[in-house]
Amino acid sequence: MSTLIDGKAQATRLREEIGRQVSRLRQHELVTPGLAVILVGEDPASQVYVRNKATQAREAGMSSFEYRLADSVPQTKLLDLIERLNRDPEVHGILVQLPLPPQVDESRVIQAIHPDKDIDGFHPINVGNIATGGHGMAPCTPLGCLMLLKHQLGDLSGKHAVVLGRSNIVGKPMASLLLQKHCTVTVAHSRTRQLEEVCCQADILVAAAGRTRLVKGDWIKPGATVIDVGINRIEADGRMRLVGDVDFDSAREVAGALTPVPGGVGPMTIACLLLNTLEATCRQHRIPFPDNIMSLAWGGTSSETT
Ligand SMILES: Nc1nc(=O)c2c([nH]1)NC[C@@H]1CN(c3ccc(C(=O)N[C@@H](CCC(=O)O)C(=O)O)cc3)C=[N+]21
Ligand SMILES: [Mg+2]
Numbered sequence: 638m639s640t641l642i643d644g645k646a647q648a649t650r651l652r653e654e655i656g657r658q659v660s661r662l663r664q665h666e667l668v669t670p671g672l673a674v675i676l677v678g679e680d681p682a683s684q685v686y687v688r689n690k691a692t693q694a695r696e697a698g699m700s701s702f703e704y705r706l707a708d709s710v711p712q713t714k715l716l717d718l719i720e721r722l723n724r725d726p727e728v729h730g731i732l733v734q735l736p737l738p739p740q741v742d743e744s745r746v747i748q749a750i751h752p753d754k755d756i757d758g759f760h761p762i763n764v765g766n767i768a769t770g771g772h773g774m775a776p777c778t779p780l781g782c783l784m785l786l787k788h789q790l791g792d793l794s795g796k797h798a799v800v801l802g803r804s805n806i807v808g809k810p811m812a813s814l815l816l817q818k819h820c821t822v823t824v825a826h827s828r829t830r831q832l833e834e835v836c837c838q839a840d841i842l843v844a845a846a847g848r849t850r851l852v853k854g855d856w857i858k859p860g861a862t863v864i865d866v867g868i869n870r871i872e873a874d875g876r877m878r879l880v881g882d883v884d885f886d887s888a889r890e891v892a893g894a895l896t897p898v899p900g901g902v903g904p905m906t907i908a909c910l911l912l913n914t915l916e917a918t919c920r921q922h923r924i925p926f927p928d929n930i931m932s933l934a935w936g937g938t939s940s941e942t943t
Pocket of ligand 2: 802826827846
């Protein structure tokens with residue numbers, strides 16, 4: 638049986654440490670980190686996530702500003718709001734919940750966010766900095782996955798990581814981060830031939846394909862570490878359930894360690910959002926980013942990154 642990787646517990650510890658740093662900033666620097674979250678439309682799942690993000694930001698002592706816009710909002714209005722938040726000194730991080738409705742050009746919106754306030758790490762400047770090994774803002778979900786992996790495995794050097802999925806939000810930045818940690822990285826996706834054989838070679842398997850229970854136990858090398866990024870809502874026995882991209886029951890017979898859904902990557906994503914907001918605040922006020930947060934987040938010292 639595999640070790641269960643407790644993302645919920647690790648996220649709680651990270652948020653507690655972030656909370657201590659936030660109160661230190663407020664006391665000694667008179668700065669309160671501020672997170673602005675913009676939600677367009679009324680998708681119920683998105684509403685839950687946005688509410689959780691705002692609640693957890695406030696619990697960590699941050700200011701939270703929420704903006705709810707109608708599904709029919711013209712793009713110019715959204716861009717105007719972002720422009721205003723870019724200039725607002727109380728706002729250190731801006732998150733526009735994706736996906737956006739069809740009249741809005743997603744990449745236009747992402748590029749409108751000032752890179753220093755882009756706590757999602759989706760702006761091309763941050764994508765470029767991460768891809769070239771710099772210390773840009775890393776997207777929250779891949780960053781959370783990396784922290785779980787570092788905590789579980791320590792040094793990742795030389796390990797074969799297979800990333801299943803190639804989205805800009807998870808797959809591609811995940812591959813960048815794993816390369817930075819000296820993994821051999823394969824990015825597989827829906828057009829990959831012999832997908833099962835490719836997955837079977839992974840020491841580390843990150844499943845972010847958006848396909849319910851795609852990865853079965855016999856896709857996994859015995860002892861491998863499996864990170865399940867999927868969040869799929871299915872109906873079972875007349876009730877809604879959350880399941881991942883990994884078939885949990887067969888996977889746990891084979892994997893060395895495995896994240897559950899829920900309680901794995903999801904809570905780490907939100908904790909990393911707060912971490913990025915704290916980092917953005919420090920950078921905007923030219924305050925050094927606290928070392929102990931660095932080591933808690935990365936499971937080692939920052940000097941280990943080369
Ligand atoms: N600009 C932007 N940034 C995002 O980071 C972003 C986004 N758009 N759009 C949607 C996705 C999805 N996402 C999740 C965050 C937390 C959980 C989470 O906390 N999940 C809980 C369960 C929550 C539940 O029960 O529904 C868990 O896995 O344990 C899930 C999904 C962030 N996203
Ligand atoms: Mg794909």
